[in-house]
Amino acid sequence: MSRAPDEGLEEIDRDECLRLLMGRGVxxxxxxIGAVPAVFPVNYGLLDEAVVFRTGAGTKLDAAVRHAVVAxxxxxxxxxxxxGWSVLVVxxxxxxxxxxxxxxxxxxxxxxxxxxxxxxxxxxxxxxxTGRRIVPH
Amino acid sequence: MSRAPDEGLEEIDRDECLRLLMGRGVxxxxxxIGAVPAVFPVNYGLLDEAVVFRTGAGTKLDAAVRHAVVAxxxxxxxxxxxxGWSVLVVxxxxxxxxxxxxxxxxxxxxxxxxxxxxxxxxxxxxxxxTGRRIVPH
Numbered sequence: 001m002s003r004a005p006d007e008g009l010e011e012i013d014r015d016e017c018l019r020l021l022m023g024r025g026v027x028x029x030x031x032x033i034g035a036v037p038a039v040f041p042v043n044y045g046l047l048d049e050a051v052v053f054r055t056g057a058g059t060k061l062d063a064a065v066r067h068a069v070v071a072x073x074x075x076x077x078x079x080x081x082x083x084g085w086s087v088l089v090v091x092x093x094x095x096x097x098x099x100x101x102x103x104x105x106x107x108x109x110x111x112x113x114x115x116x117x118x119x120x121x122x123x124x125x126x127x128x129x130t131g132r133r134i135v136p137h
Numbered sequence: 138m139s140r141a142p143d144e145g146l147e148e149i150d151r152d153e154c155l156r157l158l159m160g161r162g163v164x165x166x167x168x169x170i171g172a173v174p175a176v177f178p179v180n181y182g183l184l185d186e187a188v189v190f191r192t193g194a195g196t197k198l199d200a201a202v203r204h205a206v207v208a209x210x211x212x213x214x215x216x217x218x219x220x221g222w223s224v225l226v227v228x229x230x231x232x233x234x235x236x237x238x239x240x241x242x243x244x245x246x247x248x249x250x251x252x253x254x255x256x257x258x259x260x261x262x263x264x265x266x267t268g269r270r271i272v273p274h
Contacts, residue, residue: 026216037174037208043216077178079162
C-alpha cells in the first residue's frame with residue numbers, strides 16, 4: 001500500500017509536526033455527519049500531544065466529534081512566496097469532563113472563534129501525525 | 138433533524154457563500170482514505186459554481202477524490218479582532234478531462250500549492266453550500 005511521496009512535497013517527522021502545531025492557534029476539524037463530510041475551524045491548544053478545543057453543547061460539531069475518529073489539520077501557506085506546510089492529526093475525539101486533565105485544559109488559551117457558551121472541552125489524541133512541506137524549487 | 142443554530146454564529150446564504158468563495162485562493166479538501174479522514178490544503182478556483190483544483194497523478198489526494206463525496210472548506214479568521222467566516226462546500230468530486238469545461242478550467246489561476254506535475258483537474262460541484270459568520274458581540 002506504499003505510495004510514492006507527493007511530488008514537490010517533503011514529509012515532516014512527528015516531532016517537527018508537534019512543534020509546528022504548538023505555533024498556531026486555529027485549525028480545521030474534519031468530521032462525518034450522517035455520511036456527509038464537514039469541516040469546522042476551531043481555536044485549539046496542545047495538551048500531552050492531544051489537540052484540545054471547545055465545542056458548544058448541541059452544536060453540529062459537538063455531536064459529530066462524540067467518540068468519532070476525526071482529522072484535524074493546521075497549515076501555514078504563503079501563496080505569494082510559494083512556501084508552506086500542512087500538518088494532519090488523526091485520532092479519536094473524547095470529551096474531557098473532569099480530573100487534573102480538565103483543570104489543565106481549562107487553562108489553555110482557547111478563545112472560541114465564535115462567541116456563545118462553548119463549554120465542552122474535546123481532546124483528539126494525536127494517534128496519527130503526518131506533515132508535508134513545500135519543497136523550494 | 139433541525140438543530141438550533143450554533144450560538145454566536147449566523148448562517149450565510151448560498152449567494153453570499155459563493156461570493157466569499159470567489160475572494161479566496163486556498164481551501165481545504167476533506168476526504169476519507171480507507172475509513173480514515175484526511176484534510177489537504179489546495180489552491181482552487183470557481184467554475185460554474187464548482188470548486189476546481191489540481192491534483193498530481195498517484196498522490197493520496199488524487200486517489201481519495203475519485204468519485205468520492207468530499208467537503209471543501211474556506212475561511213477567513215482574524216483571531217486578534219475576533220472576526221471571521223467559514224464556508225463549506227459538499228459535493229461529488231469528478232475529474233475534468235476534456236471539452237470546453239477543461240479549456241476553461243485550464244485558464245483558472247490555479248497555482249498548485251506545491252510544485253511538481255499536478256495535471257489532474259478536479260471539480261467539486263457545490264451541491265451543498267453552507268456558511269457561518271461570527272456574530273460581533
